[in-house]
Amino acid sequence: MSQNSPRLNLPFLQPSQAQKHVTHNEALRQLDLIVQLSVVSMNATTPPAVPGQGDVYALGASPTGDWSDNPGQLAAWLDNTWHFIEPVTGWRAWDQDTDRLKIWDGSAWADPPVETQNLPGIGIQTGHDATNRLSVRSPATLLSHDGSGHQLKINKASEGDTASLLFQSNWTGHAEMGLSGNTGFAIKVSPDGGSWTEALSIDPATGTATGAAVQANATDTTAGRLMRADYGYGPGNLLGSVSEASGTPTGAVIERGSTANGEFIRFADGTQICTANLDPVSCTTSVGVLFASASTTWTFPTAFAAGSVPVLSGSGGAVGRFAGIDVPSETQVTLQVLCATSDATAKAPSVTAIGRWF
16 A cells, blocks of 8 residues: 555555654645645745745746755745645646736646637626627727738628617717618717717718718708719819709819810800901901901801800901901801901901800
8 A cells, every 4th residue: 555645645644653643744734735725926946035934936947045956846835944845737826926826737837728719708807798798998909910911890690780880978879880770881970879960871882972971962062061073173073074954063164175166165154255266358348438358157166055145256357457246146146357448468357255055
């Protein structure tokens, strides 16, 4: 029969043994050390100058002094001397230095394994509940990459459910963004957590934006709203083809063009200006006290609005010459150049017509 127990190496009382109390007390003392094991510190290397009775230290790999021959063992101060115990795999010890439980894994004191799968909840510096199964109370939360990028995924069961981020002040919601009741990304705001305004909604099929923060139509000039590209003007649509619908501009601001009959400019408000330098003419035909050129018909480079009468002005091409202009139609006008004296020199008159294209 062995003289010691197989697990804790406690001494057995032997038949006909004298002074059995010595063996019994030795076993009790060893039990007192290792049962409910609590150590002053882990990985200790230097014996304390004044150890306390019953203090236990978990020695590191390279202890010094009185501990130097017992790396990895437990050192207990009893009756003014050190006693050493070899820990066994699976022993548990409370580390008084860090207030943490440790387990001897056969070579070192390690943190006990923690089950991380299918937990009912986790509360970090706060409590969790059935709804908020992950609760964190902290000045900040860091989610970093493991190799390259990092994604935060918020999934919902079906289109009609909600997957969003809710921003609160004193537990009252004031802003929310995400997928709320559909698959279109939206941003909502609230002054009180009860009434909500959808400030921005993005169509998942087209990527276009609507909402209270976006211009609703071409005539919407509400302060603070974002201008839509198709309702406002910029480098991409300032110049181009003008158009309108019921008097409201729907195209560019300015349209410029030319034909064999001259040049024209159209503005989004309906204004149209046509100009031309006509063929040179001479003034040799006597008309009363004046001399005139042959009559010329100018067909406008683009027509004015049907039924409208543009306003015309012109130059005879030189000092002393002037243009005599007939009543125009929306497509053309007849004119001739007049002069106080007969002038056979051919000079080009210029004309301008101003009206509306709608």
